[in-house]
Amino acid sequence: MAGPRIDAFRRRALLAGLALSAGAANAQWGGAIGYGTDNVYRGVSLSSGQPAWLADLHYRGDGWTAGFGASQERPPFQSSGAQLTLYADRYWSLDDDWSAKVGVVHYESPWNVWRNELRYNDVTAAIGWRGRWRLSIALSPDMPGIFSYLGAQKGFAGSAELSYRQPIRGRLSANAGLGVAHLHVAGLSYRYGSAGLSYGVGDVYIYTSLLWSSPDALRYNTGARDQTRWVTSVVWSF
Template sequence: MTADIRPSRDVREGTATRRALVLFAALASLPGVACADDWAATVAVSSQLVDRGIPISAPGPVAQGAVNWFTPSGWSFGASASYQTRPVGRVAETLLQGAKAWRIDDDWQAQASALYYRYPDNPAWRAFERVELGGTVIFRDVLTVGLSAAERLHGGGTPRGALDVGLRWPLGDHLSLAAGAGVARYLVAPYHYYDGQRVGTGSTSYAYGHAGLAWTDGAWRVEVLRVMADRDRRPFEREASPWLATVARSF
């Protein structure tokens, strides 16, 4: 559920957390069918960068920015970056994406996407750099179901799949419930040490989820989420904070 920002074409609402919010981000990124080429941008600050339940950054402020270009035929292209302000300043994650959206009927929409992830200032995360292909279906901007496969750029191996289901339920004029759950294969297999030797845990997949509230008013968005994951800890030494907060502004 970790944190790139993909602003909605139609309502200009920015989602500012990465894969802890992957389900909601997939919904927010849907460009729909436009009347003309257009641009959108979002800036945000999050309390941590989390990617499908795995912490990308240490707890602490993460500044984020994204820009997206949309075409009348449903294509969109974008780039985003996340900067960890402490304990040391570093670019935590960069992301390039392309997507094609279709409106099936008044209730259903679909999107196919390709994403490229890179972690330029964190050599330890080089093994997580990847290309990811995915498909998403959306029901009335309320229910989102996504299926994806990631291919690591370093280290090889078979593609790693993930299934995500998300829900955004309006509670009032500005408030909504944001929840989701998913299951994914580890990009890098977890391990532990036994008698001084590194030993694999045997785990190949894990589950994760989030639940919380989102408040939106015009171009502003605030989210507070409870993040959960049943993953093995190693090689992910840092722990994800149980709560994730984001403030975002779209343009």
């Protein structure tokens, strides 16, 4: 969903209905199903630039959310599979304008031939202002080096993203974001960004954005070779 997110297909906080808004008073189940023209993760494609689906199911209540997610991946020279995630978030309303969250995410790619190397974890934190500005940070102690042709090595990785949403009219919004990522085990750093529009109809949102990444992002072993591309996604939340 290339909209208020830099990751065109990946902002779990949006799918989980958090949007850095900690006002949910009642425990409830929710989720989302979507389809997009690419599966982009921190500026790089996990589906070799091809269309991909996603699904999310979560339970939210009293400042906590826990859930399970899945998104299609198409590794180079392999059959299509899926990346699975388990996550938990704790979020707060700091005042009428500011909200924040911290969380953990566990990743698995059971159909990938590198499945053992692609098992890793993230610790995340984010702060947002009035649903407009959002700053997020993710740190991983065991990011796999396979993303940059380093085989089974693992090491520290981190990323930071700043995104902005500007309502235009009704449920039409303009969205933009910038991010930077560093994979220490590979000595690799790169930048990425997005700019586009989102529109909501009932429980369905449509996102379209122009995505950009710096040349070093192409060193990732994910099959994508374009520094810029348009990505459009449709997501139904329930």
